[in-house]
Amino acid sequence: MIPLLAQASTDGLTVEPHWYMALAAVLFAIGAAGLLLRRNALVMFMSIELMLNAVNLTFVAVDSGLGSLEGQISVLFVMVVAAAEVTVGLAIIVAVFRKRATASVDELAGMRG
Amino acid sequence: MDFLIFLIVALPLAGFLELLFFGKRIGEPGAGYVASATVGISFVLALIAGFDFLQGGEHGRTVELFAWIPSLGLNATFLWDPLSAMMTLVVTGVGALIHIYSIGYMHGDPGFGRFFTYMNLFITSMLLLVLGANFGILFVGWELVGLSSYLLISFWFEKPSAAAAGKKAFVVNRIGDFGFLIALMLIFNSFGSLDYGSVFEGAEATLTAGTATAIALLLLVGAAGKSAQLPLYVWLPDAMEGPTPVSALIHAATMVTAGVYMVARTGALFELSSVAGAVVTTVGALTAFYAATIAIGQRDIKRVLAYSTISQLGYMFMGVGALALVGGVFHLVTHAFFKALLFLGAGSVIHAMAGEQDMGKMGGLRKKVPVTFATMVIAWIAISGIPPFAGFWSKDEILASVFNRGGGYIVLWAVGIVTAGLTAFYMSRMMFLTFWGEPRWDDGVVPHESPRSMTVPLLALAGLSAVGGLINTPWRPALEHFLEPSFELVDQTHLPEAGVQVALAAVSIAAGVIGLLVAYRRYVSRATQLEEGGRWDTLLAGYHVDDLYGRTIVAPGKAAADVMAFTADAKLVDGAVNGMGGLVNWAGRILSKLQTGMVRSYGLGILGGVVGVVVWLLVAGGGF
Numbered sequence: 001m002i003p004l005l006a007q008a009s010t011d012g013l014t015v016e017p018h019w020y021m022a023l024a025a026v027l028f029a030i031g032a033a034g035l036l037l038r039r040n041a042l043v044m045f046m047s048i049e050l051m052l053n054a055v056n057l058t059f060v061a062v063d064s065g066l067g068s069l070e071g072q073i074s075v076l077f078v079m080v081v082a083a084a085e086v087t088v089g090l091a092i093i094v095a096v097f098r099k100r101a102t103a104s105v106d107e108l109a110g111m112r113g
Numbered sequence: 114m115d116f117l118i119f120l121i122v123a124l125p126l127a128g129f130l131e132l133l134f135f136g137k138r139i140g141e142p143g144a145g146y147v148a149s150a151t152v153g154i155s156f157v158l159a160l161i162a163g164f165d166f167l168q169g170g171e172h173g174r175t176v177e178l179f180a181w182i183p184s185l186g187l188n189a190t191f192l193w194d195p196l197s198a199m200m201t202l203v204v205t206g207v208g209a210l211i212h213i214y215s216i217g218y219m220h221g222d223p224g225f226g227r228f229f230t231y232m233n234l235f236i237t238s239m240l241l242l243v244l245g246a247n248f249g250i251l252f253v254g255w256e257l258v259g260l261s262s263y264l265l266i267s268f269w270f271e272k273p274s275a276a277a278a279g280k281k282a283f284v285v286n287r288i289g290d291f292g293f294l295i296a297l298m299l300i301f302n303s304f305g306s307l308d309y310g311s312v313f314e315g316a317e318a319t320l321t322a323g324t325a326t327a328i329a330l331l332l333l334v335g336a337a338g339k340s341a342q343l344p345l346y347v348w349l350p351d352a353m354e355g356p357t358p359v360s361a362l363i364h365a366a367t368m369v370t371a372g373v374y375m376v377a378r379t380g381a382l383f384e385l386s387s388v389a390g391a392v393v394t395t396v397g398a399l400t401a402f403y404a405a406t407i408a409i410g411q412r413d414i415k416r417v418l419a420y421s422t423i424s425q426l427g428y429m430f431m432g433v434g435a436l437a438l439v440g441g442v443f444h445l446v447t448h449a450f451f452k453a454l455l456f457l458g459a460g461s462v463i464h465a466m467a468g469e470q471d472m473g474k475m476g477g478l479r480k481k482v483p484v485t486f487a488t489m490v491i492a493w494i495a496i497s498g499i500p501p502f503a504g505f506w507s508k509d510e511i512l513a514s515v516f517n518r519g520g521g522y523i524v525l526w527a528v529g530i531v532t533a534g535l536t537a538f539y540m541s542r543m544m545f546l547t548f549w550g551e552p553r554w555d556d557g558v559v560p561h562e563s564p565r566s567m568t569v570p571l572l573a574l575a576g577l578s579a580v581g582g583l584i585n586t587p588w589r590p591a592l593e594h595f596l597e598p599s600f601e602l603v604d605q606t607h608l609p610e611a612g613v614q615v616a617l618a619a620v621s622i623a624a625g626v627i628g629l630l631v632a633y634r635r636y637v638s639r640a641t642q643l644e645e646g647g648r649w650d651t652l653l654a655g656y657h658v659d660d661l662y663g664r665t666i667v668a669p670g671k672a673a674a675d676v677m678a679f680t681a682d683a684k685l686v687d688g689a690v691n692g693m694g695g696l697v698n699w700a701g702r703i704l705s706k707l708q709t710g711m712v713r714s715y716g717l718g719i720l721g722g723v724v725g726v727v728v729w730l731l732v733a734g735g736g737f
Contacts (some may be wrong), residue, residue, distance in 0.1 A: 027203045032720055035713070035716050036713055036717055036720065039712075039713070044712075044713075105711075105713065106285050106711060106713070108711030109709065109711050109712070110710050
């Protein structure tokens with residue numbers, strides 16, 4: 001039994017460790033699908049955040065199962081880097097939108113293979 | 114003492130370097146003074162350093178300068194023994210006289226400084242060659258001599274014939290050098306060392322007869338290239354394109370004597386192979402005879418002397434081949450005297466005739482250039498083998514030693530005697546056509562005697578040609594005594610007993626006198642003019658050997674080079690390189706199609722990649 005999850009089991013509902021993994025996988029899949037299917041840069045950005053958080057969830061779940069801290073530290077790093085990334089990314093998107101009046105990545109494609 | 118020996122080489126080298134960088138600024142005549150002084154001082158130093166050897170029995174010393182190629186045990190070492198001392202004296206002594214003469218001869222030439230730069234390089238190379246204590250230094254000197262001869266022969270490079278002659282000399286020498294290089298590899302393979310000492314002392318115990326023959330014959334190939342023996346002699350007549358002092362230097366004091374010196378130095382190897390010795394002697398005898406016949410038909414005064422040099426070198430090869438090493442070196446020395454004199458004399462005549470070299474346009478010069486004439490007469494008698502002048506003693510020592518070997522060598526002796534007659538004939542022909550008879554000068558040519566800087570070296574060389582032979586007479590063999598320590602490992606061929614010697618000498622003097630008389634009758638009594646047509650043209654063209662080589666060797670060589678250059682190189686090598694470039698270019702063009710600029714397709718690619726890796730890990734990695 002994972003100590004951190006012990007409280008959840010008081011009212012008889014048991015949360016198995018692999019449920020966290022399954023949830024993370026689903027979140028990751030949603031994020032990936034959003035990234036590939038949507039054209040709006042802002043939405044794609046949100047999808048990426050979703051995928052990052054799916055990974056964070058995996059880290060925390062597996063870490064508490066193993067009783068170690070490294071994974072949780074990694075999560076902090078991921079969150080810090082993601083925050084920085086969002087700042088820069090949003091700034092770019094806003095700047096591009098001002099210039100080209102669109103946020104659709106397909107219309108922004110400049111390379112011609 | 115060691116420093117003295119180092120200085121002998123270092124001085125001409127310093128002169129070379131100084132002239133190389135400041136030659137133009139020093140200009141005329143300073144450059145000539147610098148060059149002559151360095152060589153002259155080297156000569157004096159060599160005299161001082163060589164004084165010990167006069168007592169005899171002194172083995173000399175090695176002077177180690179620095180470790181050169183430690184992995185081969187090869188050091189930059191000089192050997193100062195009687196043989197190298199003898200050679201050094203000849204090189205620097207005759208070289209210095211030629212340098213002084215050149216100050217006058219090259220007067221007014223725009224390349225005055227450059228000329229003396231090359232001349233000093235030549236002397237330096239030759240000194241390295243004769244002073245090296247191992248085959249490595251010998252080889253360096255050997256190659257540098259080839260280089261400097263190329264530079265000097267094509268000194269007037271704006272003249273196409275001179276440029277071609279320089280190239281020819283270089284290429285033909287390279288052929289010889291190739292054989293020499295293989296010989297060096299064989300020597301190193303057999304002895305694990307290139308030092309003279311360990312090679313010669315270990316030769317008898319280490320080498321099988323087959324290896325000894327192979328090494329000796331390959332050395333002969335190298336020597337034949339440098340010393341212009343059959344079949345590699347063709348570069349030497351063309352080398353006359355260079356300034357006349359260069360011809361004198363190449364033919365008398367340096368370069369061509371390198372091969373003879375090398376064979377004499379490696380006598381211990383030739384001793385082990387009777388085949389190689391016989392081959393060397395035969396090559397020498399044939400070259401002597403063959404070149405003498407060509408010399409008869411030449412019109413150009415310098416070409417007569419060129420073929421004469423080849424012929425005389427043949428004598429030296431006969432000597433060293435028959436293991437009469439002292440005789441060979443002796444002839445080398447006397448020949449250096451009288452041939453340098455002949456060339457410088459010819460240069461003086463050409464100078465007097467305002468550049469004319471054709472004997473058909475000379476004649477009657479006796480009174481016009483008295484000093485040149487008088488000195489050349491001495492050289493003429495010396496080379497014709499009339500006692501007591503220098504050539505007689507050395508040539509007869511060689512011939513008598515060859516005769517004394519007996520057997521087939523007696524045939525070679527006979528060839529040598531016939532050649533002696535021919536030599537007297539063609540030299541007399543040259544002298545009579547140049548100095549006797551009616552003037553056949555071109556209009557406007559006013560012959561005049563040369564300046565003193567040219568006549569003084571002539572007089573000095575004339576003195577040496579007259580008495581130089583007395584250093585080694587049968588009853589007082591001073592040179593043999595002097596050189597003994599250098600040749601003590603070799604069982605030399607000695608002279609026959611006195612009675613036979615006198616008889617042989619009589620035969621050879623008779624041959625010389627007959628040659629002289631026939632020439633006198635023909636060119637003075639009957640006043641025959643320069644011959645033309647028929648067989649004379651064949652002789653003039655040197656039996657058309659150049660054409661023959663051109664067709665059989667040069668043309669196929671050029672064709673092969675064309676194939677290599679325009680097919681193998683341009684298509685294969687360049688093709689491979691260009692092909693690689695083309696391949697990358699093509700791949701880039703195909704792969705650049707992937708860069709659509711569509712962010713989502715990149716994302717799909719990444720996702721696909723991740724899925725692929727995960728699947729591969731699950732399948733191949735046996736799960737997590």
